[in-house]
Amino acid sequence: MFEYCTDPKLIEGFQWWSCYLSNGKHMSFYFSFLVVLSLLALTVPFILLFGFTGALARRSTFAPFRWFGTIYTSMVRGVPDIIFFLFVPIAMDQGIEVIRHKIKCSDWPEPIRQGNDFVVCTAAKMPLSSSAQWVHETYGFMLATIAFAIVFGAFAANTIHGALGAVPKGQLETGAAFGMSPGQIFRRIHLPQMWVYALPGLSNLWMILIKASPLLFLLGVEDIVYWARELGGSKTARFAYPHGDWRLGYFLFLLVFYLFLTWLSEKFFDRIMHKLSRGQNTAAGMS
Amino acid sequence: MSCFDTFTSYALRSIGIGERLLPKTDFTLCDQVVLIGSGMIWNVYFAVLALTLGFFFAVSLALGRSSENPVFRIPARAFIFVIRGSPLFIQFFLIYEAFVLIPKMGWDINLGFIEITVETKWLTKAWLGALITLFLNTAGYTANIFYGALRSIPKGDIEAALAIGMSKRQIFWRISFPTMLRLAWPSYTNEAIFLFHATALVFFSSFPAWRQKGDSLYYASYFADKTFNPFVPYPIIALYFICFTLLIITLFGYVNKRLNRHIAPNT
Numbered sequence: 327m328f329e330y331c332t333d334p335k336l337i338e339g340f341q342w343w344s345c346y347l348s349n350g351k352h353m354s355f356y357f358s359f360l361v362v363l364s365l366l367a368l369t370v371p372f373i374l375l376f377g378f379t380g381a382l383a384r385r386s387t388f389a390p391f392r393w394f395g396t397i398y399t400s401m402v403r404g405v406p407d408i409i410f411f412l413f414v415p416i417a418m419d420q421g422i423e424v425i426r427h428k429i430k431c432s433d434w435p436e437p438i439r440q441g442n443d444f445v446v447c448t449a450a451k452m453p454l455s456s457s458a459q460w461v462h463e464t465y466g467f468m469l470a471t472i473a474f475a476i477v478f479g480a481f482a483a484n485t486i487h488g489a490l491g492a493v494p495k496g497q498l499e500t501g502a503a504f505g506m507s508p509g510q511i512f513r514r515i516h517l518p519q520m521w522v523y524a525l526p527g528l529s530n531l532w533m534i535l536i537k538a539s540p541l542l543f544l545l546g547v548e549d550i551v552y553w554a555r556e557l558g559g560s561k562t563a564r565f566a567y568p569h570g571d572w573r574l575g576y577f578l579f580l581l582v583f584y585l586f587l588t589w590l591s592e593k594f595f596d597r598i599m600h601k602l603s604r605g606q607n608t609a610a611g612m613s
Numbered sequence: 614m615s616c617f618d619t620f621t622s623y624a625l626r627s628i629g630i631g632e633r634l635l636p637k638t639d640f641t642l643c644d645q646v647v648l649i650g651s652g653m654i655w656n657v658y659f660a661v662l663a664l665t666l667g668f669f670f671a672v673s674l675a676l677g678r679s680s681e682n683p684v685f686r687i688p689a690r691a692f693i694f695v696i697r698g699s700p701l702f703i704q705f706f707l708i709y710e711a712f713v714l715i716p717k718m719g720w721d722i723n724l725g726f727i728e729i730t731v732e733t734k735w736l737t738k739a740w741l742g743a744l745i746t747l748f749l750n751t752a753g754y755t756a757n758i759f760y761g762a763l764r765s766i767p768k769g770d771i772e773a774a775l776a777i778g779m780s781k782r783q784i785f786w787r788i789s790f791p792t793m794l795r796l797a798w799p800s801y802t803n804e805a806i807f808l809f810h811a812t813a814l815v816f817f818s819s820f821p822a823w824r825q826k827g828d829s830l831y832y833a834s835y836f837a838d839k840t841f842n843p844f845v846p847y848p849i850i851a852l853y854f855i856c857f858t859l860l861i862i863t864l865f866g867y868v869n870k871r872l873n874r875h876i877a878p879n880t
Contacts, residue, residue: 404855406810408817412834413847420843444841537700544817551706558710574710581699581707588698 346567355553359583362539362549365467369474369535376479381486399487402480411541414473415466420444422452463548470545478535485527490516492523522602529595536587540580554580616643627651627826635825635835642845645836649850652829657857658740659747659812659828664805667751674756675793679763689756696753701746701811702818708746709819712736739820747815751808758804762797763789795872802865806858813854829853 330337331345346352383395402410423446431447453461493516501511543551558573622632624647636644677689696704715736736742766789774784816827817834827835829850836846 403806404858405851406813406830406854408810408813409830409833409847409851409854412830412837413843416837416843420841537702540700540702543702551702555706571710571714574707574714577703577707577710580703581695584700584703585695585698 342567349567351553351557354548355550355557358548358550358553361467361547362542365471365474365539365542366535368471369478370532372471372475373478373482373531373535376475377482377486380480380483381490384483384487385490395483395487399480399483402477402484407477407538408541408544410477411470411473411545414476415469415545418469418472419452426452466545467547470542470547473545474535474538478531478538481531481534482528485524485531486520488527489520489524493519522599525595525599525602529591529599532591532595533588536584536591550580550583616641616647619643619647623647624651625654627654627828627832629824629826633824637839640836640840645832645846645849648832649829649836649846649853652827652832653853653857655739655815655826655828656809656812659744659815660805660809662744663747663751663812664808667748667755667808670748670752671755671759672790674752675759675763678756678760693753693757693760696750697757701750702814704750705743705746705814705819708749709737709742712742737820738823739815743815743820747808747811750811751804754804754807755801758797758800759793761800762793765796766792791872798865798869798872802862802869805861805865809857809861810854 330341331349337345380395380398383391384399386392386395427446436445453465497515497519498511501515506514540549540551542549554576555573558571558576560571561568619641620643623644625631626635626648628651635648674689674692677685678693680686680689736745770788770792771784774788779787813828813830816822816831822828822831825831825835833846833850837843840846
């Protein structure tokens with residue numbers, strides 16, 4: 327990055343560090359923080375969508391919807407999230423490939439599962455083996471996002487279901503007495519009042535989501551954990567910047583990053599909670 | 614190989630007893646159920662020990678956090694903040710790397726008359742290293758739950774105890790501690806479930822599985838990799854986890870009933 331970095335063997339001290347910390351791999355490391363943050367930002371709308379769908383399905387008067395909602399919301403209580411993270415991307419990937427296989431290669435004679443192999447025609451591969459590296463990476467990232475959204479959507483559905491039930495009945499009955507339609511009651515009274523009950527659960531969920539984000543590494547995404555291991559591992563003299571095993575240092579840095587992120591979120595949610603509580607029919611809203 | 618044979622050779626595979634080689638081809642459903650079940654031994658081992666040991670540490674941390682003496686309060690508070698603010702996954706990596714580095718530094722303890730070299734190698738083994746991580750993690754989360762419960766003990770109860778002349782120690786053992794447990798128990802049940810689920814991360818993240826002795830998820834992902842079929846091993850492991858989760862809920866439910874036995878049931 328700097329001019330004096332052309333031969334890192336000759337420099338030392340501050341110059342060495344400034345070159346070391348700004349080399350290409352470190353730039354990828356810094357970029358991977360954006361990957362993690364964008365995963366967090368991207369999943370939130372999906373989590374809320376899945377959460378609302380799950381919660382509304384659970385409240386539905388139509389029994390099959392209700393069963394679906396109940397199963398969806400209770401599955402995360404019994405099964406570790408990591409199993410979903412491993413299962414959902416492979417299952418989705420294979421599902422997509424089977425569908426594409428059925429459409430594009432309908433004349434294919436052999437079955438897809440042959441013993442221990444999973445074979446689809448080349449045209450059905452997702453993404454195509456000829457596509458660029460970034461397509462593969464984006465596809466993997468997308469599958470990871472969906473896996474996160476499904477799992478945390480179920481958590482969110484639990485919270486939202488509870489919050490919808492916590493809105494005082496009198497509030498809704500008043501709406502009905504004014505002659506509002508069920509849709510109006512939901513939009514104008516039920517939904518706005520629900521947030522204050524849902525927020526503690528949702529903020530807690532956000533904390534869990536932040537703390538689950540390093541699991542991206544297990545899904546093969548080049549995230550901060552990947553780069554911390556890559557950069558921290560000891561480098562022999564063959565490398566431009568030889569050093570010993572510095573992984574401990576890199577992981578300490580990640581720890582500080584996460585501590586900062588959770589601390590910041592906590593402050594943020596405290597402020598929102600304070601704002602939302604204003605004028606609400608709760609203890610915090612009275613003052 | 615019949616299913617019974619599979620059971621005798623692989624039921625204790627995860628702790629190194631039985632057949633050494635894992636099945637390589639022709640995976641039957643029985644193979645998968647037995648081996649993944651065998652891996653559950655580790656999950657149960659980690660969960661039971663970490664929860665039991667963590668409970669005592671958590672109580673001391675909660676007391677430390679609510680103490681008026683800053684010597685106890687500040688470290689307890691910092692510990693809880695670090696544990697609760699960072700991902701368990703990172704904690705695993707960090708502690709593993711730290712334990713890997715310790716033996717390299719050498720560790721001699723001089724007791725004056727005798728010099729002992731402390732064997733630190735087993736810290737990098739999962740059975741101890743990961744257990745320590747899980748223990749610290751659950752202690753941090755549980756301490757926060759207990760601290761919250763300590764603060765919600767009705768003031769009147771303590772004042773009543775003081776009024777009849779109980780000593781501080783008596784008040785703690787007879788009033789504060791039981792009330793704290795009673796108030797904290799539902800959240801503590803949740804924490805126990807979360808910790809049990811977290812044990813799935815041990816062999817999968819940082820601590821290497823030695824001689825393919827791994828936990829249930831290690832075997833499940835082994836089968837998923839070999840067969841390219843995630844639809845068999847993952848549902849199996851999910852069912853195992855659901856059963857054990859229900860067991861935790863039942864056991865903790867009994868304790869909860871006992872803790873609340875003097876309270877009139879809600880009708």
